[in-house]
Amino acid sequence: MHPALSIVFFTTASGAGYGLLVLIAWAALMGHHAPQTHFGITGLVIGLGLVGAGLLSSLGHLGHPERAWRALTQWRSSWLSREGVMAILTFVPAFAFAGFWILGGRIAPLAAWLTILGAVLTTICTAMIYASLKPIRAWRNPWTVPIYLVLALYSGALLAALLLNVHGLHGPFVAFLVAATGIVGAVLKLGYWAFLDGGQAVSTPETATGLGSIGKVTMLDPPNTEENYLLKEMGYRVARKHAARLRSIALLLGFVVPVALSVLALYVAPVAATLFALMAAVSGAIGILAERWLFFAEAKHTVTLYYGASRA
Amino acid sequence: MTDLPKTAGAKKLGLVIDLDICVGCHACAVNCKEWNDGGHMAPLTDLNPYGKGVDGVWFNRVHSFEAGDHECGRTVHFPRSCLHCETPDCVTVCPTGASYKREEDGIVLVNGDTCIGCKLCSWACPYGAREYDEIDGVMKKCTLCIDRIYNETMEEIDRIPACVSTCPVGARHFGDLGDPESKVSTLVAERGGFDLMSEMGYRPVNKYLPPRAPMKQSAPALAPSEEVAAKGFLAWLDRMLSR
Numbered sequence: 098m099h100p101a102l103s104i105v106f107f108t109t110a111s112g113a114g115y116g117l118l119v120l121i122a123w124a125a126l127m128g129h130h131a132p133q134t135h136f137g138i139t140g141l142v143i144g145l146g147l148v149g150a151g152l153l154s155s156l157g158h159l160g161h162p163e164r165a166w167r168a169l170t171q172w173r174s175s176w177l178s179r180e181g182v183m184a185i186l187t188f189v190p191a192f193a194f195a196g197f198w199i200l201g202g203r204i205a206p207l208a209a210w211l212t213i214l215g216a217v218l219t220t221i222c223t224a225m226i227y228a229s230l231k232p233i234r235a236w237r238n239p240w241t242v243p244i245y246l247v248l249a250l251y252s253g254a255l256l257a258a259l260l261l262n263v264h265g266l267h268g269p270f271v272a273f274l275v276a277a278t279g280i281v282g283a284v285l286k287l288g289y290w291a292f293l294d295g296g297q298a299v300s301t302p303e304t305a306t307g308l309g310s311i312g313k314v315t316m317l318d319p320p321n322t323e324e325n326y327l328l329k330e331m332g333y334r335v336a337r338k339h340a341a342r343l344r345s346i347a348l349l350l351g352f353v354v355p356v357a358l359s360v361l362a363l364y365v366a367p368v369a370a371t372l373f374a375l376m377a378a379v380s381g382a383i384g385i386l387a388e389r390w391l392f393f394a395e396a397k398h399t400v401t402l403y404y405g406a407s408r409a
Numbered sequence: 410m411t412d413l414p415k416t417a418g419a420k421k422l423g424l425v426i427d428l429d430i431c432v433g434c435h436a437c438a439v440n441c442k443e444w445n446d447g448g449h450m451a452p453l454t455d456l457n458p459y460g461k462g463v464d465g466v467w468f469n470r471v472h473s474f475e476a477g478d479h480e481c482g483r484t485v486h487f488p489r490s491c492l493h494c495e496t497p498d499c500v501t502v503c504p505t506g507a508s509y510k511r512e513e514d515g516i517v518l519v520n521g522d523t524c525i526g527c528k529l530c531s532w533a534c535p536y537g538a539r540e541y542d543e544i545d546g547v548m549k550k551c552t553l554c555i556d557r558i559y560n561e562t563m564e565e566i567d568r569i570p571a572c573v574s575t576c577p578v579g580a581r582h583f584g585d586l587g588d589p590e591s592k593v594s595t596l597v598a599e600r601g602g603f604d605l606m607s608e609m610g611y612r613p614v615n616k617y618l619p620p621r622a623p624m625k626q627s628a629p630a631l632a633p634s635e636e637v638a639a640k641g642f643l644a645w646l647d648r649m650l651s652r
Binding site: 098158159160161162164165167168169170171173174175176177178181226229230231232233299300302304305306307308310311312313314315316317318319320321323324325326327330331398399400403404 | 412428433435438462463464465466467470471472473474475476477478481482483484485487489498500501502503504505506507523524525526527528529531532533534535536537540541542543545546547603604605606607608609610611617619620
């Protein structure tokens with residue numbers, strides 16, 4: 098599948114934003130952070146900003162962004178519509194929570210809980226857009242939703258660790274969270290890649306053409322000599338060696354380096370710890386962008402079976 | 410509404426494509442393009458039509474495959490277009506309601522005035538039936554020539570999809586596949602018509618008829634002619650050529 102940058106940025110940025118919002122709301126509920134701290138204020142602004150930027154970026158993918166409001170109408174059947182509705186609904190408690198926290202100087206527990214719930218549900222909806230598509234084996238599998246959820250929390254934790262360090266708040270808890278979610282995330286990705294490499298779609302050129310009873314089916318002539326929309330959008334191919342290299346980059350920069358730096362940051366001076374947290378967040382962002390790019394680029398669609406692919 | 414019709418109508422208009430007869434001439438694809446460029450979903454935009462890297466929207470594309478090996482193997486020409494499925498995900502994934510299935514005849518259509526061009530329906534279609542129009546910014550697809558089949562200003566004989574009307578060998582049939590007595594349903598029953606990728610569970614309305622089994626060769630293969638010893642000049646020629 099064609100890895101549209103607007104979508105890659107949207108899913109990663111809004112995921113990180115929701116992860117950060119969840120952590121701030123949760124920390125407030127647990128009494129870890131009093132209202133009106135600088136950490137909380139910057140965190141809420143960055144979290145909401147990332148979510149908003151991601152949603153705006155997703156509009157860039159549309160042929161008619163001015164009609165985007167129509168996408169809120171079909172929530173009964175469409176995960177994309179549900180995602181739009183949930184994203185907007187989540188802004189209500191998130192703004193309420195942020196307003197009470199920043200302006201009112203107090204924690205609104207209901208708004209905090211609803212922010213967490215909304216963030217989780219929106220991320221599930223985002224993942225389900227992909228996990229519900231039957232023609233794409235790389236997406237329609239049990240790995241997709243957990244990976245979106247864990248990576249959202251993980252990237253939120255990386256941002257939270259950076260913000261805490263910047264505001265002079267050093268502590269083992271967030272480092273522990275980064276390590277835990279990072280390790281779970283890496284394990285899920287390794288499992289997902291093993292799943293991707295270890296099997297193939299039920300559909301074959303034989304089922305796609307219905308000619309399997311005659312024998313093996315191979316393409317003789319494509320319908321057109323040039324590329325078309327189907328091939329550009331659904332027939333995107335990434336070279337195997339590039340995919341392998343990008344997987345290593347995603348694993349190393351996305352998980353290994355940030356987790357190591359976050360743990361090391363506990364044992365060094367505050368300035369160095371802040372620098373480590375910054376490096377961890379930047380490295381994690383690059384790695385997760387590579388991971389998300391691959392999520393699209395490695396996904397094969399059954400329409401390619403009509404264009405000479407022997408498996409999808 | 411992107412929910413599928415609650416009560417599926419009895420009528421299921423669709424195509425039956427005979428893979429035994431199709432000669433791969435692409436006339437159906439060309440006439441489809443010709444008609445629909447001015448039809449319900451018009452225009453079928455072309456990008457860079459006279460230069461390198463020509464690209465454009467087509468509702469119907471003709472592939473050619475080889476199936477099987479040796480004496481059982483054969484070339485099969487394979488027109489591919491929207492199958493107007495009974496339970497198509499291209500309709501239910503649409504976030505705006507622009508993609509819909511008609512209750513009265515089962516035709517799947519896109520409302521170009523409300524489509525936001527998110528492309529999700531094209532991802533949800535296993536068959537590649539939908540193509541995005543980069544100029545219009547909306548998704549386009551086969552309409553089963555809805556502007557021909559109900560067109561009372563046309564002669565009744567012409568009220569069939571453009572692809573069917575133009576097929577020079579009669580490999581394409583149009584009719585009501587919801588009616589078991591209809592000509593197309595009979596054809597499907599007689600010839601063992603099948604669904605494409607039935608494992609997807611989309612329940613296509615369009616059916617394909619398989620290529621017939623090759624006829625048994627009744628005459629024995631030609632035996633090598635008996636060697637007759639050449640004489641004279643011919644013997645000399647034979648020796649010379651055999652060197």
